[in-house]
């Protein structure tokens with residue numbers, strides 16, 4: 001059985017791919033187990049060399065890969081290029097930093113462990129299953145794949161059924177750098193293919209990106225084998241404009257964060273909170289700039305046809321009580337959606353509570369930054385967010401108090417492009433982290449070793465031959481070390 005991937009802008013068939021069933025998935029996982037043993041044995045230095053080679057091959061193929069992303073998602077070629085460039089920087093960081101982050105190191109033992117030498121290292125898990133989305137079909141799955149490979153694992157990747165070609169190409173390019181074993185395999189198919197991967201007991205961790213509802217299903221499949229998962233499930237990110245913000249820059253960033261990729265970005269701007277003092281001038285800037293952005297020119301179509309219904313429902317819901325500043329239900333003209341800005345939408349409406357994943361925003365006036373933060377935090381999601389303010393200390397304070405995995409100040413989504421920063425959410429946005437040192441550790445298991453270097457005279461504590469005096473000495477010692485209260 002096969003299925004087609006379609007260009008969402010034209011409806012043309014981009015490619016035809018096999019629908020891998022549970023048996024085919026099982027075979028891929030079996031191959032991956034063997035490849036994982038070989039890859040782990042290869043050692044960190046050789047893995048780094050191979051991954052940097054993979055990076056060079058991806059870079060050499062930037063244009064054709066961007067073309068494929070453009071065809072499968074409909075996004076402009078420039079955006080596809082940007083996505084791949086960011087992927088390359090992450091792959092580079094993961095390859096170069098894996099040994100430093102995960103390699104064996106001595107750790108302090110404390111006074112009671114004076115006679116011990118302690119080492120810590122992070123070992124590969126084996127086979128990692130990656131289930132990817134369609135909105136950034138290279139950048140997002142590679143955020144897991146690069147880090148999992150660098151940590152010494154083999155990966156079986158199930159791309160979204162909307163963007164299978166990108167997944168297949170990523171594995172083909174990898175095989176040019178690592179021809180010996182299938183360390184990265186792509187298995188194409190529909191939801192059942194992903195379910196078979198998640199349910200395979202030989203998969204030692206699943207990295208999932210997609211909706212919260214599907215994450216729960218994947219987690220349930222993983223629960224049968226106690227397989228841990230990383231879940232990256234989208235969000236409803238807030239954008240706070242404080243009284244001292246550069247309003248032109250804020251409006252520009254807000255629009256790009258909301259409309260680029262047609263709003264199909266897990267850390268896209270969906271809710272905007274503007275303090276009363278600057279509300280009118282900010283809205284003037286926002287409206288003026290929004291009038292220059294066109295669907296089909298600055299951003300592409302809605303990639304997943306079913307999403308159009310959700311976007312339409314949210315717009316209809318928003319304009320019922322809110323005031324449309326730009327666009328409205330008529331902005332949905334499949335497969336495109338023109339920019340929509342609605343103000344004064346009740347906080348309990350679907351347009352404010354649920355992930356829209358479209359080029360729409362709701363804007364609300366707040367008394368002050370404190371109220372903006374309270375409203376921003378009153379969401380089941382908590383992935384990213386933005387603060388615009390010229391006061392660095394104030395902005396840092398707001399950013400730290402924002403209930404999300406990451407916050408950008410005076411820029412949007414900037415955290416995702418910093419490879420050393422972890423990426424992931426709280427609440428309905430999921431858990432676990434990709435990117436950065438935490439992203440490497442996510443795909444490894446800590447291994448702790450304590451080696452006794454010599455016997456401590458008179459402190460034979462872990463033996464049945466322990467003398468009462470030894471225990472007394474221990475009590476005296478622990479009292480000196482820990483018994484004093486500090487005020």
Ligand code: NDP
Nearest residue numbers: 132133159160161190191194195210211214233234266357
């Ligand atoms: P899903 O969560 O359904 O799909 C994400 C991935 O999971 C796809 O590869 C999908 O495969 C796979 N999958 C589906 N069902 C299962 C299953 N039972 N077991 C294992 N894997 C499975 O997202 P959709 O693509 O349907 O999009 C729905 C919504 O999710 C969007 O409207 C958006 O709100 C959100 N989303 C968030 C993303 C983010 O970046 N966090 C990315 C994409 C979507 P297949 O494609 O073959 O069904």
